Amino acid sequence: MRRPAIQALRWLVFGLAVLILNFPVIATLVTSLKSEAEISSNASLVIENPTLDNYAAIFGMADRFDILHFLMNSLVASTLGSALAIALAFPAAYAMARFGTGRRWLLPLAVNLRAVPLIIFAIPIYLMYQQVGLLDTRLGLSLIFCLINVPLVLVLFTSAIAELPIEIEEAARVDGAGTFRLILHVVLPMSLNVVAASSVLAFIYSWNEFLFGLMLTTSRATPISVGASFFFAASGGGVRWGVAAAVMILATLPPLLLGLVMYRQIGRSMTAGAVKG
Structure with a gap:
């Protein structure tokens, strides 16, 4: 019983370390999938209405910023x-x-x-x-x-x-x-x-x-x-x-x-x- 518990604890620590070290990237990815209105009203990592409009907007600016x-x-x-x-x-x-x-x-x-x-x-x-x-x-x-x-x-x-x-x-x-x-x-x-x-x-x-x-x-x-x-x-x-x-x-x-x-x-x-x- 001790071995599975130690293994589970190890993976928990690994998971927390990955989450903490990559939090800026995760937060940026989540923000990129939110609308401007949702970004203003919902600052959490939960996405209520995922959208790709921000990515579409980037390519829509090709005349100014390609x-x-x-x-x-x-x-x-x-x-x-x-x-x-x-x-x-x-x-x-x-x-x-x-x-x-x-x-x-x-x-x-x-x-x-x-x-x-x-x-x-x-x-x-x-x-x-x-x-x-x-x-x-x-x-x-x-x-x-x-x-x-x-x-x-x-x-x-x-x-x-x-x-x-x-x-x-x-x-x-x-x-x-x-x-x-x-x-x-x-x-x-x-x-x-x-x-x-x-x-x-x-x-x-x-x-x-x-x-x-x-x-x-x-x-x-x-x-x-x-x-x-x-x-x-x-x-x-x-x-x-x-x-x-x-x-x-x-x-x-x-x-x-x-x-x-x-x-x-x-x-x-x-x-x-x-x-x-």
Whole structure:
């Protein structure tokens, strides 16, 4: 009898933890399914008359705020920025893990720079972008996302590559493989889990970036993190909470679903190097 009771108590604690941690998301989803009148009269999580009018209203504003355009900007910039960060960080991580190149100073420097508030870099980057014509472009946004994510993926790759058995690489070198071929055909296939997890994390961080999206774009390349804020007062007569909530749900779905699908790989990559021996 004690074992079922303990099991039930455990699931109860898990359920409460999930509810508490996800309460903002649940409240936003519930609000998005209520009419404006119900939002004003019913602040609970109970929906009396569910409606999709708020979602329909979003797409009805396409002449002023095209949410599909914002979503596409974020998708392109986040994907390209993540891919560039992976392409830059992987060979650098290999050099650090296998040859010790820059491991004592470059790796700590990159990590510490990422810890600095990004607002410090905003003005110089804006001025540089203005000079080279990258303002309000998807390419410019992608380059910023790449720079933001390089420190993260560099740390993950360095730890993961250091754990790989070096004997396989030595055997490949005996067979005549050069460094480039070794990285591409031996190390990369053995690191696919951490590459996938790093790509997902880089994509999520890029998708959620607001500061540079606000400063470096105006209309053509506006990401969803910035574009979502336009809907808060889209009617010009105060905040339409139902519409705002619906926009936030739509903006949250891509990274949320991606994180749920890849959560196992993310967990493994974050603990890579924690236990060794």
